[in-house]
Amino acid sequence: MKNFKIIALALVFTTATLFTGCEAVKNTNNTQRGAGIGAVGGAIIGGILGNNLGKGGNGALGAVLGGVIGGAAGGVIGNKMDKQAREITTAIPGADVERVGEGIKLVLNENAVRFDTNKSTLTATAKANLDKLVPVFKDYADTNIVIYGYTDITGSADYNLKLSTERAAAVRNYLSSKGLVSTRFNITGLGIADPIASNETPEGRKQNRRVEFAITANTKMIEDAQKGQ
16 A cells, blocks of 8 residues: 555653654554644644644645544544545555544545546546545545645636636535535635646646545544544
8 A cells, every 4th residue: 555654643742842743654553643642732733743744734734634633532533544544545546645643635636536628527537536435435424524626837826726626626516426415525726836746847737736635533523532432
């Protein structure tokens, strides 16, 4: 599962200083990760880690980090997210799946969710790959999902912002049409922001034309975790 990455949160406390860090860890289990940060408020941890990572503050990574619960409940949530992330990786081998904090950042580039140039209509390839996500999302119904649309720098920033929003909406609408509860989804278009590759090459621009998902626990999952379920 080379595309399944785990970003673990490590906290070290001294008598005077709180240190926070973030380390990529492969082939490990995050069940204890949430419990390790229970002593500090989740929103504070999310903000600190978002700054330390230096990216994703307005995208999927920032959204996931901002939803940290911590404590024993965080450990329960983390365990469920571990399982879901593995299933997503199996369903779409080309996806970039990251377990971050107590959630999942999922990146689907044009190899997975492809749009025709200057259009927000899903292609047959895009629909086929989204179909693979539907059963996983149904099995893990107690999550909230934010869909972020991105473009490359071709065209004006305003045009790309609108196009990215339309593409994120197209993904949400398609998933909803397959029986997923529409209220689980929110959409945000970020246009040319947060490129993950150089816009100076065709290959780089292709990587930047992508859709990202931030998958976090909903209220029911949090309440169940706090009850030890």
